[in-house]
Amino acid sequence: MMTEGSEVILSVRDLTAEVDGTPILKGMSLEIKAGEIHAIMGPNGSGKSTFSKVLAGHPAYEVTGGEVIFQGQNLLEMEPEERARSGVFLAFQYPLEIPGVSNLDFLRVAYNSRRKHQGLEELDAFDFDELIQEKLDVVKMDSAFLSRSVNEGFSGGEKKRNEILQMAILEPKLAILDETDSGLDIDALKIVANGVNQLANPENAMLVITHYQRLLNYIIPDRVHVMANGRIITSGTKELALELEARGYDWLLEAETAEVAV
Amino acid sequence: MTTQVSPKREVGYLSELLQQRPSLDVQAIGAETVAWLQEIRDRSTPIVRELAIPTTRDEEWRFTDLSSLLKVNFAAAKPTSPLPDISSLVLPEAAASRLVFVNGFYAPELSSVAGIPEGVFAGNLWANEIPRWRDYLAKLPGGQEVFSALNTASLTDAAVVWIPKNRSLEVPIHLLFVSTAGELPTVSQPRCLVVAESGSAVTVIEEYAVCPHPQPLSHRRGGQEYAAYLTNAVTEIWVGENAQVTHARMQREGEEAFHVGKTAIAQARHSRYTCCAVSLGAKVSRHNLEIFQTGEGTETILNALTKIAGEQLADTHSTIALNHPYGTARQVHKCIVGDRAHAVFNGKILVPKPAQLTDAGQLSRTLLLSPKARVDTKPQLEITADNVKCAHGATVSQLETDEIFYLQSRGLDADSARNLLINAFATEIVDRIPIASLRQTISQIVRSNPIS
Numbered sequence: 001m002m003t004e005g006s007e008v009i010l011s012v013r014d015l016t017a018e019v020d021g022t023p024i025l026k027g028m029s030l031e032i033k034a035g036e037i038h039a040i041m042g043p044n045g046s047g048k049s050t051f052s053k054v055l056a057g058h059p060a061y062e063v064t065g066g067e068v069i070f071q072g073q074n075l076l077e078m079e080p081e082e083r084a085r086s087g088v089f090l091a092f093q094y095p096l097e098i099p100g101v102s103n104l105d106f107l108r109v110a111y112n113s114r115r116k117h118q119g120l121e122e123l124d125a126f127d128f129d130e131l132i133q134e135k136l137d138v139v140k141m142d143s144a145f146l147s148r149s150v151n152e153g154f155s156g157g158e159k160k161r162n163e164i165l166q167m168a169i170l171e172p173k174l175a176i177l178d179e180t181d182s183g184l185d186i187d188a189l190k191i192v193a194n195g196v197n198q199l200a201n202p203e204n205a206m207l208v209i210t211h212y213q214r215l216l217n218y219i220i221p222d223r224v225h226v227m228a229n230g231r232i233i234t235s236g237t238k239e240l241a242l243e244l245e246a247r248g249y250d251w252l253l254e255a256e257t258a259e260v261a262v
Numbered sequence: 263m264t265t266q267v268s269p270k271r272e273v274g275y276l277s278e279l280l281q282q283r284p285s286l287d288v289q290a291i292g293a294e295t296v297a298w299l300q301e302i303r304d305r306s307t308p309i310v311r312e313l314a315i316p317t318t319r320d321e322e323w324r325f326t327d328l329s330s331l332l333k334v335n336f337a338a339a340k341p342t343s344p345l346p347d348i349s350s351l352v353l354p355e356a357a358a359s360r361l362v363f364v365n366g367f368y369a370p371e372l373s374s375v376a377g378i379p380e381g382v383f384a385g386n387l388w389a390n391e392i393p394r395w396r397d398y399l400a401k402l403p404g405g406q407e408v409f410s411a412l413n414t415a416s417l418t419d420a421a422v423v424w425i426p427k428n429r430s431l432e433v434p435i436h437l438l439f440v441s442t443a444g445e446l447p448t449v450s451q452p453r454c455l456v457v458a459e460s461g462s463a464v465t466v467i468e469e470y471a472v473c474p475h476p477q478p479l480s481h482r483r484g485g486q487e488y489a490a491y492l493t494n495a496v497t498e499i500w501v502g503e504n505a506q507v508t509h510a511r512m513q514r515e516g517e518e519a520f521h522v523g524k525t526a527i528a529q530a531r532h533s534r535y536t537c538c539a540v541s542l543g544a545k546v547s548r549h550n551l552e553i554f555q556t557g558e559g560t561e562t563i564l565n566a567l568t569k570i571a572g573e574q575l576a577d578t579h580s581t582i583a584l585n586h587p588y589g590t591a592r593q594v595h596k597c598i599v600g601d602r603a604h605a606v607f608n609g610k611i612l613v614p615k616p617a618q619l620t621d622a623g624q625l626s627r628t629l630l631l632s633p634k635a636r637v638d639t640k641p642q643l644e645i646t647a648d649n650v651k652c653a654h655g656a657t658v659s660q661l662e663t664d665e666i667f668y669l670q671s672r673g674l675d676a677d678s679a680r681n682l683l684i685n686a687f688a689t690e691i692v693d694r695i696p697i698a699s700l701r702q703t704i705s706q707i708v709r710s711n712p713i714s
Contacts, residue, residue: 009361056671059663081679089671096668098688106672109682113673149686166672 006033007071008175009205010055010115015066016230017054024050027228028066032174035202039216040209041241042227043249048209049093051227053180055207056090057083071173085109087173091163091180098150103162106150107132111169135168139195157188164195174189175199176207193218215247226255264499271315275332277413279492280310282338282449283416284366287644291388297391302400303374306415313408326548326577327608327639331520334490339365339441339448346442348372355697356467359384360422363439364473366450367647368419377433383424384435387455393433395422398497398642401456402498402526404552413451413496425505428461434697435466440473441491443516449492458510460502460530463694466509468497470523472516472543473611483591490545491516494592495523499531503557510624511705515543517572526551529558532584538694539566539580540704541576551580556618558586564593569708581610584617591622596691598684598708599628606638613645613652620647624654629687685709 017025024047032038033118036240042048044139049199054061055068059102075083098106111131112122136143139161150158162181167175177196181189196219200206206220216238224240225232228249233256234240244252283303286296315332316323342364358377361384362369368386378384382585400414421437428457432544437677439452450568458464470493501507507527513520529535541547551564568575568576569630582591597605603627628637641654661683688708695701 031309056667058667081673081675084673092668092671096665098665098683098686099670100689101682109674109678110672111450117673148655170672 006035008215009071010207011069013067014069016064016141017050018064019050019061024230025054028231030225030232031117032205034205036222037206038051038217038223039221039224039241040225040227040232041208041211041244043253044211045197046227047230048133048227049257052090052207052209055176056080056088064174069212069256070252080238081113084170085114089167089170089172089175091160091175091177092149093179093182095151095159095163097152097154098240099152100152101145103150104146104149106130107166107169110166111150114170118202122244132169133166133182137196138168139164140191141165156183157185160184160188161195164192168199171199172204174205174207178209179211181210189215190218213241216241226252228256263489272317272603274649275315276310276313276408277334279412279449280307280415282336284338284418288579288647291373295388295392298396302417303429306400306405309406309411310408310415311440313411316408322579325604325610326546326575328546330546331492334447334492336447336492338450339367339450339491341365341367342442345372346440348438348440348473350700351438351469351473351603352438353434353436353467353697353699356434357700359433360436361385363421363452365441365448366418366439366452367449377646378435378443379431380653381429382431385423386424387420391422391553392595394424395455398457398498398500400498402528403554404522404524404526405552407524409494410496410524413453413494413524416451416452420455420516422464423454423456423464425458425462425464429459429518430463437466438488439470439473439493439495441471441493441516441519442473443489443491443518444491447490449494451672452493452495454495454497455483456497456499456507458501458505458507461504462502463506466507466510467700468509468511469514469563470495471512471514492520494520495521497523497525499525499527499535499675500576501527501529501535503530504532505530506534509538510695510697510700511539511549512700513539513541513543513547513549515547515685517543517545519544521547523548524552526552526554528554528556529560529562532559533557534561534563537565538691538696539567539578540567540695541566541578542570542707544574544576546575546581548577548632551578553582555584555586555589559588560586560590562589562591564591564595565691565694566677567598568596568599568605569688570603570605572603574603575599575606576603577606577611579608581612582622583612584620584622586616587618587620589617589620589622593624594627594691596605596687597628597637598631598687599637600631602632609654610642611652612664613643613647613650615647618647618649620650620652621677622650626656627659629660629684630658631684667673681709
């Protein structure tokens with residue numbers, strides 16, 4: 001929901017980044033305010049996933065220019081865990097499996113590191129259990145998942161739901177969903193989208209990165225951006241996503257190339 | 263095997279070690295026992311005289327260099343007075359079923375056998391029970407191996423556990439071998455004998471640990487608190503028909519220690535032996551684990567965790583020698599290696615013709631925490647039976663950047679993320695330690711010992 005005068009959650013200006021010396025982001029700019037849901041679409045290799053990882057602080061990506069301000073703080077100077085504790089959350093495209101660590105313990109450790117950062121008392125196992133039961137409903141997950149190792153042996157849909165469960169626990173200010181819809185059947189997609197919608201509120205912001213318009217039938221974006229060649233080439237309302245679905249990306253890419261050529 | 267000319271040092275060194283064996287005191291031990299021990303010693307002494315300390319030219323010691331051992335001149339450990347404080351090593355579950363040996367000497371003052379029920383025996387060798395022990399002590403195969411032979415040729419006392427027929431012992435028995443490393447390098451040669459008669463069940467915790475010397479050292483030089491010491495241990499376990507032995511072996515020797523340990527197990531028909539071996543300490547350690555199947559339908563479960571750092575070397579050589587049908591063996595060996603440490607694993611499983619319908623599986627998994635850390639792992643399945651199921655696998659991995667990043671992105675700092683992953687790797691084995699308090703202690707050591 002876009003409202004005039006809302007707090008700016010994320011402000012990205014002329015961001016450039018590379019991996020192993022290859023430039024991937026080439027002047028990315030974006031502003032997201034509290035209460036807004038933005039979607040970034042774009043063809044494969046346009047830099048969408050890189051952008052999400054740079055925001056979360058993945059060490060493999062080197063920022064070579066520009067700035068990222070998150071709630072008034074210079075995000076690029078912060079360690080990945082500081083970003084997380086300050087309220088940045090990345091739902092991974094491919095969540096990792098951690099055999100030997102129970103999902104419940106993992107969620108509690110994550111939750112308590114956020115609490116500690118906020119100057120709040122850490123929750124013990126008992127109190128945390130109560131909290132988690134309530135959050136399980138958001139993604140319609142069975143509590144049996146809690147005693148299993150993190151993502152180990154989970155189906156694709158279960159892994160994505162587990163990401164949203166983590167998001168529900170951590171209550172981020174900025175949630176970045178990196179292709180959360182990829183590989184999901186329609187039922188799992190609805191559950192995930194429904195979870196995200198329950199968590200969106202006027203205080204936080206969502207950045208939904210997707211290759212397909214389908215997800216945006218369920219998570220309605222306020223703004224849609226199209227990325228190509230490491231930057232946003234056009235932005236619009238949710239209707240832009242429908243147009244992309246109908247016409248593909250080529251017309252935009254051609255226009256972009258023509259523009260560069262001029 | 264190759265024949266080789268041993269350099270003088272390896273030969274001379276071994277005979278020096280043999281000379282350090284304690285004399286058998288008739289007054290303390292009793293004439294009958296002394297005669298019997300002397301007989302056992304006399305069988306092994308000639309074997310020792312023909313052998314030498316192995317070098318890396320010996321196939322079985324290819325990766326484990328003992329040359330640093332040869333630089334230390336060990337003297338026999340002496341009875342310690344006053345006795346050390348072992349309170350931190352006491353297991354509440356075995357508070358009244360504990361035998362303590364200090365520097366190889368039985369310490370009844372630190373032991374407690376009040377919880378051992380009648381009919382079960384837990385004590386040292388000098389009790390007058392020789393007739394029934396005669397058939398078991400130093401009777402398992404493999405006694406010709408150099409360190410085992412040295413231990414037997416030096417045999418003075420032993421921790422003995424005897425579970426009678428069809429008796430299931432609820433309390434675990436804790437066999438605690440404490441070294442109080444002092445100013446001078448010393449050698450001790452602990453020995454255990456466990457006999458579980460048919461249909462019985464018992465849990466035994468065999469532990470090697472270091473305790474601060476009760477008297478402060480007068481000359482501490484260069485920040486080195488303790489002198490080196492050598493533990494050369496042999497444990498024999500007889501698992502009777504349909505009996506169950508659950509065995510935890512904890513090696514938590516001091517930083518300057520050399521530890522050589524043999525665990526030899528005879529498994530009778532339909533018996534079950536479960537081992538959880540944890541190696542954390544010692545500068546150089548070697549564990550020889552040997553299972554001899556003496557009847558069909560045995561079940562053998564071997565779990566092991568080695569966690570080393572610094573310049574430590576930890577070697578495990580295991581052999582499961584099957585010789586009857588319907589045996590099952592499950593082995594998981596895990597190593598966590600940091601800094602410039604070096605882990606060695608050689609896992610032999612012998613499945614000869616008579617061992618048809620064997621079902622054996624072996625998995626060796628290593629986590630290397632530093633670019634200089636090293637592991638040499640070798641599964642060695644020798645199968646001539648034609649109707650068996652045998653599988654093995656070995657993995658060597660590192661902590662992945664993406665794994666650490668995933669945890670960081672959930673608010674854990676990089677060190678906590680690493681520790682969590684290391685702990686997760688160890689959990690599979692730690693969870694199988696049969697005693698809750700020990701499980702907790704080991705879990706804490708694994709967790710609180712970050713290796714960079």
